[in-house]
Amino acid sequence: MRRLGGSAALRRSTLLRSLGLVAAGAVVLALVSEGLGAYDNLELATGAYYFAVLAGLTVLVGVSGQISLGHGGLMAVGAYTVVLLIGNEQWALVPALAAAVVVTSLVGIPVGAAASRLRGPYLAGATLAFAVGLPALADKFPATFGGENGLTINPPTPPSFLGASFELERWEAWIACAGALIVLFVLYNLLHSGFGRALRAVRDDEIAASLCGLRVGRAQTLAFILSAGCAGLGGGLLAVVLQLATPGAFPLELSLTLLTGVVLGGLGSLAGAIWGAAVLVLLPSWTNDLAHSFSLSANVENNLPFAIYGLVLIGAMLVWPSGIQGGVRELGGRLRRLRAHRVAER
């Protein structure tokens, strides 16, 4: 009886579900991080900040139906904000990361407002200019942004109550995972609210949505700002993990890779963003290991990872046209039908 009451409360309350999800995630991530060495903890941290960016991007692309080739540029805004505030102004970590979210969201306002008036290739082009142009600003104003070498900060120090032997890499993984869980919390709530439905309605049919009383341009701008905030947090976390912000960390390829991540993981789904982040972190090192296991000439060995990477992406999209999460969902549906069939036979 009590269990029933609990599940009804869960069904009724978005907050209980999202908090439960975050708590479960925190426990799992803490346990995983406990079992990992320094290098793998850095990979975990990388995956976590990728998730923050991908989750925002998948809401923008998959839910609100817009596109951005500029999220690498928005990550750069977050990274430089954190590095400047921590390095020059001696801000603490949390306010600096919060500032990264705010600054990047503010940058997202004009971009998002412009984006809501553009469609398809024009939108892609406009945001592309952002990805190309923004990191170049660092070269233009070397006195402020440190030019090509960028700016560095000191590594974050684990709080003393965690013990003197607490590894820096594990602490960085914890910070990045905390950021990822905040993004998960906010976006989960959004997608399960009327605003999430409004975004999907706008994506499906702008005219019908406006006749239902939805302000189409405003909804699209809002999605862009939220997504920019997530990218800013991801970029800020990247800067904390690498203790560095350079223009070279945010090339155009990064923006394209992020899009690859959301499509491969499964558009519009937060679980898909987790898959996407895992792929972005693990696939390059796996293809690298694989390429180097053949003992080929250096020339081939250095280029083979890219070829394998491309092949894996093509293969994955052929097998799972709606992304990994789409494939998982399909598999789940098949298992359920199978079980229902068995029960029916009995």
Added chain:
Amino acid sequence: MEPRELARGTGLSVHEITVSFAGITALEHVSVDVAPGEVLGVIGPNGAGKTTLFNVICGFVAPQSGALRWRGEPLGRIRPDRLAALRIARTLQGVGLFPHLTVLENVTVGATRFRRAGLGSALLGLPRSDRDERALRERARAALAQLGCENIDERLPGTLPYAVQKRVALARALVCEPELLLLDEPAGGLDARELSDLAKLVASLGSSVAVMLVEHHMDFVTSVCDRVVVLDFGRVIADDVPRAIQQDPHVLEAYLGRDADTGDGLGAEARATDARG
């Protein structure tokens, strides 16, 4: 025909609207009005300006001249997303549902004007946002039940028969409790029984709702409309009760004039439309 005067402060009044696109006049000094409880049909040959008239009322097309009044207030520059709050709802030609939203979600979107919780409470998942959601879904369920669409809440529109999709679309328009309902070809693609169901439904909307419908199906128009306005080349050529419209020489000419061999006037247009649908 008798000149009609709307009681002050009620209904929609379209006054002397002119619209032209790149030199082609789509509507020329068009005046139409519709009172609460009245069902007005707008008919005319293809390209006569029927949909343009709807688009002017909805704010998708800005007229070069003329004025609109709604419930006695002038409608200035109309924004489509403000209509629901003004209690004006419109269905689209065909179905126009959101293909990737479930039936219940589709109709819940139509109830947007009743939303009270803000973005902040949505992002934080506060109970206020959940309560709001439940209230909107209740309204949507009630609208679906009113149209006899039960037990399809979780279906996607594409998996339903066409006639049921059209009902869901109508539920999405009705859920905002409109006082003016604009129906763009509501009868398109429906069979005889579905048409009589739709006619009953339109008749049951009550005395507070003004209905304006664009339709090719003459039998349907004759059976549900209290009054019919005929457009031809962007001008109103007749405005009268359906029985009189069928005898009106100008109307017969508009329909027959261009291809007099093909049949018996209004019926021919209706048949041509059915064949296309």
